[in-house]
Amino acid sequence: MNELHAAPIDVLRSRTSEKWSEYPDDVIPMFVAEADFPLAEPIAAALHAAVDAGDTGYVASRTPLPSAFSAFAVRRWGWDLASARIQTTADVSMGIVELLRRIDVGEGLVLTPPVYPPFFLLAEEAGVSVVEAALSDTGSLDLVAIETAFANGSRAILLCNPHNPHGYPHTHESLSALAELADRYGATVVSDEIHAPLTHSDARFVPYLSVSEASRRTGFALHSASKAWNLAGLKCALLIADDERTNALLEALPIEVAWRTGQFGVIASVAAYTDGEEWLDRALRTIERNRHSLVGRLAGELPSVSVVEPHAGYLAWVDVRSLGLGDEPADTILEHARVALRTGTDFGPGGEGRVRVNLACDPALLDEAIDRIVALVVARGSGDGAETAARS
Template structure:
């Protein structure tokens, strides 16, 4: 899959292309540089031609049905569209779910380094974020299940899960998720599972939806699903609450009508077109990302061997350990100032991100090469 040329990309008005001057390579926020899938382009063109720019129909299940069939074909899980609801984005799914599953001041476990808004979304819902960082296991980072047990035993009410885990591109094992479900059930808790990066799971890697791992998970879980990362639709605004049990389905059904009305009509139509008619495009995209991951590994090995990097198993995001370069707690600041490469700040993901930065690989391979060249030159100039 070919990315748009830089001169085309710089005509975009999104955050990625308006935050920095034109001499900066923007590789921070999670937006892609590729053209939209043809089926998505077609439904958006049709909507504009028809003036179809009004309110979303809250009873329309097309997006939920398309996701359900995609999930069934991809992961063997076919959630019931009648137990779903749509809203603006995954952040709203998280806030509105946590708001209804906690009392003011209740603790909710998050697992840093993790998607920075998690630190704010939990208190926005009236709860309190309880940090239980990932731990290093024999096969790399994993959930600290003992730590989560202790947090719940001490009074935390539930877990906000990132599955797959941003920024590491970590795909949690079925075994760990099953054990998590047992721990949460033992403490009569809940799990809200942010699965926005799941459609970007790499070829040959098995993703496990949280609501499939056990009867307990189905009873106490709500999944946050969206096409926005996989198909580059963040600005169109559509995400899904997905429940399996009747208890959690009631939570979804009891949402205020305005929560559903905040869904973007373009987002709902694009979501349906993505999941139902853009699977070949998505398959090609994931292959392109995997090639960029391999390219980044080669470039770092050749030009910046001190940088440590565990290849992601999902998403187009790379979590780089730059601490050996001695660029301080937030090396993204040095990368921007001296290399003119915009990376996501590691410490924003929690104190475990000190010395780290996140790089977006949903771009042309030439951009990956240019970024490493610039970073390597900055390192040489600082020595």
């Protein structure tokens, strides 16, 4: 199967979304989780048909989306949702806040930094305090730290699975252990699984709610087609529960939670889950090619740089502390190399001296970004830069 080509650069520069409008045209934008691929043809066709029909009203109380997602989940992950309750809302972040407002977090919500920066803001929006249980260097859960937090009174954890920024899909063993801890301490697991469809060919995504009876008793999952098929602006996400107690909580949510769903988001998501897998697999081939290119080039040209190689998603977590680019290396790289990366400190403790790189782009654009960063390090004449200059 062929790789998926990115849209032409002139088309990308004409986009008005954040990635391509935030910075001047001389900057290569690799900071925010938007993809550079053209819209999947089945999705574009479904949206065009909706516009032609004037199908732009409120979202209906019943849509084909739960069935479309359930079928996708069985095909992709072997996840049976026959007994689950699935409802929509505008986006995963909104769904997280609505859940956090209604579950008991006890002495605080456990977060696992370095982690997706809005998690901290969502906790604040929901009015709950945060307890940190840092990840391992590879992205796996520190179950001892999580149990300590539960033992000290925390009663909820916001899980990122696959983890952002590490691109790490948590294992069945780890998720089962987490579920047993949550069950033992009466805690709730809210699992953000937005990157799940982007799991690479050499990895396996395990849905939290699929691992055990304990996971279904203790958990909620949130999914969306927005990340995998680049649909964030269309506003649609799924809230999922699979236990009598958790189903009842979803059923009791205010009707406005579902009504905030975008009509175009539902239409596009149904098309994605029903007819978008070929496009997705082609996109993943390009992302995996870029992943291997990034790891290989940095190993050869900036060998002191450490990359947490992602196995899900299109975001790479890179430790550049050895390059002497200052406390906020992303700022230095933006100013002097004209490449925009996400700064590591946004992700909480453990993000110092790191940057996050977006790999959902044309391989040539990634090469140019790496060229610019290597040239910056060489020009500064320190660390890898001195070694690279000596070899050239």
